[in-house]
Amino acid sequence: MFHRESGYYKTSYASDSALYPLPVAKWAVAGFAVLFFVVAPLLVSSYYLTILNLVGIAVVGALGLNILVGLTGQISIGHAAFMSVGAYTAANLATRFDLPFWITLPSGGLMAAAIGIVVGFPSVRIKGLYLAISTLAAQFIIDWFIVHTPAISGGFQASIQVPRPSIFGVVLDTQRELYLFILVTVVIAIVVALNIARSRVGRAFIAIRDQDIAAEILGINVRRYKLMAFAISSFYAGVAGVLYTYYSGVANNEFFPLVVSIDYLAMVIIGGMGSVLGAIFGATFVTLLPITIDLIMSSLGPYLIADAGSLSGIKSHMRLILFGGLIMFFLVVEPEGLNRLWLNIRSYFRVWPFSY
Amino acid sequence: MPKASTAGDVTLSVTGVSKYFGGVRAVDDVSVDIPKGDIFAIIGPNGAGKTSLVNMISGFYTPNTGSIVFQGEDITERRPNERAERGIARTFQNIALFAGMNVLENLMLGRHVHMKTNLLKSCLYWGPNQKEEVRHRARCEEIIDFLKLNDLRKQSTGALAYGFQKRVELGRALALEPTLLLLDEPMAGMNAEEKEDMARYILDVNEQLGTTIILIEHDMGVVMDISTHIAVLDQGMKIAEGTPAEVQADPAVIKAYLGTTH
Numbered sequence: 347m348f349h350r351e352s353g354y355y356k357t358s359y360a361s362d363s364a365l366y367p368l369p370v371a372k373w374a375v376a377g378f379a380v381l382f383f384v385v386a387p388l389l390v391s392s393y394y395l396t397i398l399n400l401v402g403i404a405v406v407g408a409l410g411l412n413i414l415v416g417l418t419g420q421i422s423i424g425h426a427a428f429m430s431v432g433a434y435t436a437a438n439l440a441t442r443f444d445l446p447f448w449i450t451l452p453s454g455g456l457m458a459a460a461i462g463i464v465v466g467f468p469s470v471r472i473k474g475l476y477l478a479i480s481t482l483a484a485q486f487i488i489d490w491f492i493v494h495t496p497a498i499s500g501g502f503q504a505s506i507q508v509p510r511p512s513i514f515g516v517v518l519d520t521q522r523e524l525y526l527f528i529l530v531t532v533v534i535a536i537v538v539a540l541n542i543a544r545s546r547v548g549r550a551f552i553a554i555r556d557q558d559i560a561a562e563i564l565g566i567n568v569r570r571y572k573l574m575a576f577a578i579s580s581f582y583a584g585v586a587g588v589l590y591t592y593y594s595g596v597a598n599n600e601f602f603p604l605v606v607s608i609d610y611l612a613m614v615i616i617g618g619m620g621s622v623l624g625a626i627f628g629a630t631f632v633t634l635l636p637i638t639i640d641l642i643m644s645s646l647g648p649y650l651i652a653d654a655g656s657l658s659g660i661k662s663h664m665r666l667i668l669f670g671g672l673i674m675f676f677l678v679v680e681p682e683g684l685n686r687l688w689l690n691i692r693s694y695f696r697v698w699p700f701s702y
Numbered sequence: 703m704p705k706a707s708t709a710g711d712v713t714l715s716v717t718g719v720s721k722y723f724g725g726v727r728a729v730d731d732v733s734v735d736i737p738k739g740d741i742f743a744i745i746g747p748n749g750a751g752k753t754s755l756v757n758m759i760s761g762f763y764t765p766n767t768g769s770i771v772f773q774g775e776d777i778t779e780r781r782p783n784e785r786a787e788r789g790i791a792r793t794f795q796n797i798a799l800f801a802g803m804n805v806l807e808n809l810m811l812g813r814h815v816h817m818k819t820n821l822l823k824s825c826l827y828w829g830p831n832q833k834e835e836v837r838h839r840a841r842c843e844e845i846i847d848f849l850k851l852n853d854l855r856k857q858s859t860g861a862l863a864y865g866f867q868k869r870v871e872l873g874r875a876l877a878l879e880p881t882l883l884l885l886d887e888p889m890a891g892m893n894a895e896e897k898e899d900m901a902r903y904i905l906d907v908n909e910q911l912g913t914t915i916i917l918i919e920h921d922m923g924v925v926m927d928i929s930t931h932i933a934v935l936d937q938g939m940k941i942a943e944g945t946p947a948e949v950q951a952d953p954a955v956i957k958a959y960l961g962t963t964h
């Protein structure tokens with residue numbers, strides 16, 4: 347994507363709003379497609395594909411939250427609860443009615459979207475901290491409700507074994523096969539997020555974020571669009587929850603605690619609010635960070651700290667400290683997140699080798 | 703220069719509206735009929751209730767008493783966005799642009815009510831949506847030409863000079879293709895030349911598009927020059943109404959402006 351604009355002039359309004367305004371970008375996208383669809387599944391080891399799967403699931407969840415928080419300027423500390431809704435919806439449909447993934451996946455999203463609209467209702471009247479707290483409450487209420495309703499959670503330990511998805515009779519039971527399944531979903535999620543952002547609906551979201559009074563005066567139904575943002579965000583979360591369920595083979599509420607909601611907020615903030623690319627960066631970064639810390643501490647740690655117990659304690663604290671620090675850094679110093687760093691690098695190369 | 707309006711053809715009818723803030727009667731039992739095709743000025747000293755009246759017309763304040771009828775429909779209970787859908791647009795005394803967006807994006811938001819792309823279509827963004835996008839983009843370009851904003855098209859509005867911000871805000875309101883345009887001090891803080899430009903745009907919009915305009919303005923020279931009718935507010939009450947010549951000669955107006963009594 348280190349492309350240059352010189353010598354290429356936009357000749358129509360349509361090309362101005364095209365997803366890839368420059369022809370070079372098309373090649374870059376094609377390159378990434380080959381890399382992720384062909385090279386990775388052939389060459390990457392199963393362990394790293396597992397990690398890529400986790401990244402993919404996080405990307406879907408973060409894209410959704412970014413639409414709510416980054417584009418529309420609302421807040422939710424209950425994102426993980428919607429993943430849980432998606433997970434249990436899919437698990438019940440798959441186990442009780444033997445339904446295939448192409449029904450469970452959107453159903454999980456739709457159920458989460460429906461509940462997201464309910465949870466979003468306070469946003470019509472309240473903002474900021476109060477909205478944050480009401481979504482936080484939703485996180486706990488939804489979690490509690492699922493766990494205490496055996497009809498949903500399957501009773502014992504709120505855990506439901508889910509059969510792996512299958513396509514044309516092929517069961518996707520290895521991480522390698524699941525990888526392609528998740529990847530396709532991620533690509534669709536990205537394209538849809540980009541389309542929303544550049545269309546009438548996305549513009550309305552941004553208008554509400556920037557100036558809700560002006561948005562209203564231009565005929566934007568602010569209440570409806572806020573609820574729509576909650577619905578889309580929750581739909582993405584629900585889909586991410588379904589993916590996680592297929593990935594792990596179990597639906598379990600313990601996968602979706604409050605900390606996960608905060609992780610997703612961190613992804614959106616660290617990645618760069620309101621940008622699709624930022625959400626992808628943020629999701630990748632936040633997913634890989636603990637794994638990297640783990641790797642480093644496991645290989646170096648024993649030389650530094652003898653006691654295995656305190657080592658694992660330090661490991662988990664390290665993650666929290668780094669997270670807290672990074673969120674503060676990006677909120678205060680670089681609100682546009684990793685995406686801004688990327689843009690800076692790109693604009694540097696755009697004029698390279700001239701320094702101005 | 704100003705066109706005479708067709709008698710009896712009323713675009714907006716405000717009847718007995720009041721707005722109270724605690725003990726303050728910001729607007730006190732005001733009635734006005736705005737004829738179709740008028741440039742109707744609302745004048746009065748600071749705090750007279752001009753903005754409050756416009757806020758009730760555009761839907762930001764709900765009146766404590768009275769009713770507002772737009773093109774035969776009672777809109778007193780309608781929300782601001784519903785009034786925009788019916789053809790009422792406005793600008794703000796303190797400018798309410800989307801500062802982070804460029805001029806074009808601000809104008810495109812003005813097209814919101816005329817575009818049809820819903821959520822599902824937005825997600826897919828296929829042919830017809832792209833065509834719609836292009837069509838409305840072309841309308842915005844016309845407005846950009848009209849207001850001579852060509853060089854600023856892609857500039858972030860937050861960084862524009864004050865006079866240009868006012869102009870972009872007018873453009874955004876025009877993008878709505880309103881039947882009734884409410885302008886709250888569109889020339890405040892401008893120099894003489896900028897004021898002249900703005901006055902020209904207002905007249906052109908009124909004459910070429912037939913848009914009915916309600917104009918709040920402190921510059922009496924401009925008001926007397928371009929308006930068809932004037933209503934004068936003082937302490938929330940309407941103290942005079944008529945043509946510029948009539949209002950200028952009205953003793954109550956002279957008194958309010960010179961502040962001799964009270």
Ligand SMILES: Nc1ncnc2c1ncn2[C@@H]1O[C@H](COP(=O)(O)OP(=O)(O)OP(=O)(O)O)[C@@H](O)[C@H]1O
Nearest residue numbers: 723726728746747748749750751752753754755795
């Ligand atoms: N939201 C509000 N809350 C409380 N008081 C208000 C509010 N809006 C207006 N007022 C009061 O109502 C009165 C009329 O204010 P308004 O802004 O309508 O006057 P104006 O004629 O537009 O004045 P200016 O020429 O200074 O813009 C003032 O006394 C003002 O303080």
Ligand SMILES: [Mg+2]
Nearest residue numbers: 752753754795
């Ligand atoms: Mg005012």
